[in-house]
Amino acid sequence: MPKMKTHKGMKKRFKVSATGKVSHKRCGSSHLNSHKSGKKIRRLRKKCYLGVSAESRRVRNALRVRMSTNPLAVEAAKLAALAEEKALEAEAAAPVAE
Template sequence: MPKLKTNSGAKKRFKLTGTGKIKRKHAFKSHILTKKTTKQKRRLTHATLVSEADERRVKQMLVL
């Protein structure tokens, strides 16, 4: 059986934590920032964890 390939898009977007959870960045922080409030932009800065519902799908893309 051949090796499984990691999804290239997922590889760039997700990182694994030491406890095995998956870290992600928030969306909507790349452009058109003038109309967003400072508070909104500040809250989007911090990384967060992938929800438990999506974790299995992301792990499959990362071939874990």
């Protein structure tokens, strides 16, 4: 089977952050700006993030970006959750001293 290729057009237009957010440049700021207000021009300069998770996933798949997880971090989070759960159980089981 051949290699999977990245979508070069999307590679030029989108960027994926370390947390998986997909950013892009807003449209409407390249020309015909003389009739637009300064406020609008300043707003159009800023980057925008995709809000729909399905669209973000589609762009990440086209860019061939995999969201990697650190197995040690996952294990540490599990252990922390278990420790917190045990602490809550011990607190509930302890008799109330008044």
